[in-house]
Amino acid sequence: MQAYFFRRLLLIIPTFIGVTLLVFAMTRFVPGGPVERMIAQMQQQTQDGGRAVNSQISQTLSQDQIDELNAFYGLDKPVIEAYWDWLNRLVRLDLGESSRYYEPVWDMIVERLPISLFYGFWTFIISYLVSIPLGVLKALKHGGKMDNVSSVMIFTGYALPNYVVAVLLISIFSFQLEWLPMGGFVGDDFDYLDFWDKVWNITQHAVLPMICYVIGDFAILTMTMKNSLLENLAADYVKTAMAKGLSFKQAVTRHAFRNSVIPIASHLGNVVSVFVAGSFLIEVVFDIDGIGLLGYDALMERDYPVVMGILAVSSILLMLGNILSDLCVALVDPRVKFGA
Structure with a gap:
């Protein structure tokens, strides 16, 4: 019985990796990530302020600023590399920082x-x-x-x-x-x-x-x-x-x-x-x-x-x-x- 439960515990590792990797990859391909949300909020604030707003995102943030935000959130890396970084932090109980509240x-x-x-x-x-x-x-x-x-x-x-x-x-x-x-x-x-x-x-x-x-x-x-x-x-x-x-x-x-x-x-x-x-x-x-x-x-x-x-x-x-x-x-x- 001990061997059975030991195998079940070991099976948690590949199962966990499979589930989290699938969802992690989905978050990269689904539109409307944290950078897009931030840009949309800035556009909305600009509209509320009564200033003219161009539909082009580049007038809200420059491409260099967008690239820096992507790098900050780890969105500039390939999926596997970014997932590996997330997994390494998870082992240390570091789940990252909220992109909305900026809290751990x-x-x-x-x-x-x-x-x-x-x-x-x-x-x-x-x-x-x-x-x-x-x-x-x-x-x-x-x-x-x-x-x-x-x-x-x-x-x-x-x-x-x-x-x-x-x-x-x-x-x-x-x-x-x-x-x-x-x-x-x-x-x-x-x-x-x-x-x-x-x-x-x-x-x-x-x-x-x-x-x-x-x-x-x-x-x-x-x-x-x-x-x-x-x-x-x-x-x-x-x-x-x-x-x-x-x-x-x-x-x-x-x-x-x-x-x-x-x-x-x-x-x-x-x-x-x-x-x-x-x-x-x-x-x-x-x-x-x-x-x-x-x-x-x-x-x-x-x-x-x-x-x-x-x-x-x-x-x-x-x-x-x-x-x-x-x-x-x-x-x-x-x-x-x-x-x-």
Whole structure:
């Protein structure tokens, strides 16, 4: 087993290089890079000032100045050479400097990391604490009224995109009823509150975004748990256990349940990337200054150093999460033996 996980760890390196090299090359060929954005902003400022503006870029910046900007951002080098320089800096945890804010990308990610971790952690806890018991209950009450009603609600929520749910929740609970804040991680007066008022303030702001975060995983985990348990309840080993004198409840808790959580355990590692990456659209709708909103703004503003930094962090976490999934499956299911 140790050899298997060692190979999986080594496989992270070529996978990471392939993913980041592909995206890095795309940022070089997609029009509208940081230099073009800077020139467009200068032209817009000139227009706002009421001065005549020629459509030619050369009247905004000379070619020598444009070449210096390209050299500053590393856009004058071939793709492979520029990628190699970026990779060397990455090893030293140097993700470069934002072309929009002129701040170190690593500092920008670390600054917003606690917010994304907050939502990722509670999404994980709430999803599993609710989905597993509900999935078990739906399996035991299969075909009943409770199962049918909950299935309609679950699939309705799953069918709606989370950003649509976000807009709907804001319209009802924030705009019409005025029960909860419309967005943000904390209120404007947060720094002046005492400890428990701060906790309440964060909770109020977190309710609506948390619903949107949970709703997708909630449906998948619940139905996975239900279907897995139904399959195990129909297995011969459960019938044999009951034939030997175990009650139905004992057969479920001692045998069927443990085997039924194996698919759930395989999904466990996939939520690791959510801890950091969050959701771009949810954070945009609720104006939550996390990594998701940072990534969205970076894409819109062609801030490619930030895009590559977030991609690097999320890619590594996702690959480590897949290895964690294998570990969880091995812990839950003793029958699993990874080849040497």
